[in-house]
Amino acid sequence: MALQILNTLSRQLEPFIPLDPAGKNVGLYCCGPTVHDFAHIGNFRTFIFADLVRRYLEFKGFNVQHVMNITDVEDKIIKRVRENKTTLREFTGKFETAFFEDLQTLNCLRPHQTPRATEHITEIIDLIEKLVARGVAYKAADGSVYFSIEKYRGCGCQYGQLVNLNFEEMRVGERVSSDEYEKESLADFALWKARVPEDGDVAWPSPWGEGRPGWHIECSAMSMKALGASFDLHLGGEDLIFPHHEDEIAQSEGAGVQQPGERFVKYWMHGAHLLVEGKKMSKSLGNFFTLRDLLGKGFTGREIRYLMLTSYYREQFNFTIEGLQGARAALGRIDECLAKLREMAGTVAADADPEMLEPFSKALDHDMNVSGAWGVVFDWVRENNRLLNGGMTPEAAGTALATWEKMNAVFALGSAPEAEAPPELLALLEERQAVRKAKDFKRADAIRDELKAKGWIIEDTAKGPRLKRL
RNA sequence: GGCGGAGUAGCCAAGUGGUAAGGCACGGCUCUGCAAAAGCUGUAUUCGUCGGUUCGAUUCCGACCUCCGCCUCCA
Secondary structure (H helix, E strand, O other), X not given: OOOEEEEOOOOEEEEOOOOOOOOOEEEEEEOOOEOOOOOXXXXXXXXXXXXXHHHHHHHOOOEEEEEEOEEOOOHHHHHHHHHOOOOHHHHHHHHHHHHHHHHHHOOOXXXXXXXXXXXXXXXXXXXXXHHHHOOOEEEOOOOOXXXXXXXXXXXXXXXXXXXXXXXXXXXXXXXXXXHHOOOOOOXXXXXXXXXXXXXXXXXXXXXXXXEEEOOOXXXXXXXXXXXXXXXXXXXXXXXXXXXHHHHHHHHHHHOOOOOOOOOOEEEEEEEOOEEEOOEEOOHHHOOOOEHHHHHHOOOOHHHHHHHHOOOOOOOOEEEOHHHHHHHHHHHHXXXXXXXXXXXXXXXXXXXXXXXXXXXXXXXXXXXXXHHHHHHHHHHHHHHHHHHHOOOOOHHHHHXXXXXXXXXXXXXXXXXXOOOOOOHHHHHHHHHHHHHHHOXXXXXXXXXXXXXXXXXXXXXXXXXEEEEEEO
């Protein structure tokens, strides 16, 4: 069964066939963060989605090269650098570090390459020079260089591959900032922005004078440097479809660096946005959360990851605190089953059960249908629990665990946090056992309440009691 | 106005031209000194509304209603 992907280019489900003739290597680029602040959970939905795609491709046996840019120069960053009287590198470094910490908290694999825009100014300038040489970019009176959509279309290229653009009907210009009036046409976009006083020290020399890259160009320059002029997969949030990705295509294909008939990117996948408590996230509504905010509320990275992974990436997802609590319960169910399986399996080593993996990957093959895959996982949990109630062999438990390892390579939930009770509580637990034997249930229940007050619940199992974190 | 997406149980969420996965929550049962925990188990005559095609539609077609996103800051 082959993986099928809903390609934004065609809006259709297409079989995934890598450009690599050997069908082995896959280039994956995902638009990364603009490091001007801590990333919010909406951002992380996209990055968890990218991580899922990467892990699933690896599960399928592909050799993935995963690239994610760090946009570390941009209007908002420059503004904040000025406000904070700091340097660009110091300011962006702080949020970049936090971003990678957050990715780790969410158990996202670190991309193989995470190029910074500021370290690819040479590549960016080279690309702009190619565009100027081909006549699809021009230097305006303000010293900036713009991409000409009209010239680009004049070369027979299509602008509007990802979105159906109707230039006559577009309400163009409503939000165009006033400093861009030098453009020949409102739809044109900046490749190189001429230095202005507000930029402070943030400027690089270029053939067009000092300045800095425009918004879209860094992704074109860095993705093509890392993965070649034509690569397999490009991911990002749905808001990037237009203009960011449309402009990336225009810049990349307009430079004439692909072989005839080749495209910049073969498959585009876009993740839908998040709602929080049913509303669009906004600071004024109080439903704007960074990952750190949620950790502060006592939720864990794996709970957040799980919740994000229960929804189909292409559909808007309502992220709620109630959902996080449900995630905690669902994870508890999986953890419980795994713990019992481990106990049963002991040291038995076994191979995964291919019959189990088949429906799991069949679901994911359908454009990353995680819901179907979770259905398989929970059916598996129930079946294991039934067997654990009698009739399961250590070998069968070993097979089940090996199967889980495979599935979990895709979902990457990590393992349940170890919760070893402190000795004084274990002593209380023993005391309770003693008084229960003596039928002093009053004292036994008092101990139970005391432990509960300290955050531990007693689980009386066939093998005796154990303490569990509340 | 243009373009795109969505409406399935209390909540989240799959799916299919042949009679509705899964998770959370809730009820029942097992276990227990009682509990808890855990496990098992039950729960949508019905898939936004109205028509049409069909032996049969939640699934296809048409109309309508509602919600959401994008249209040059945005994951």
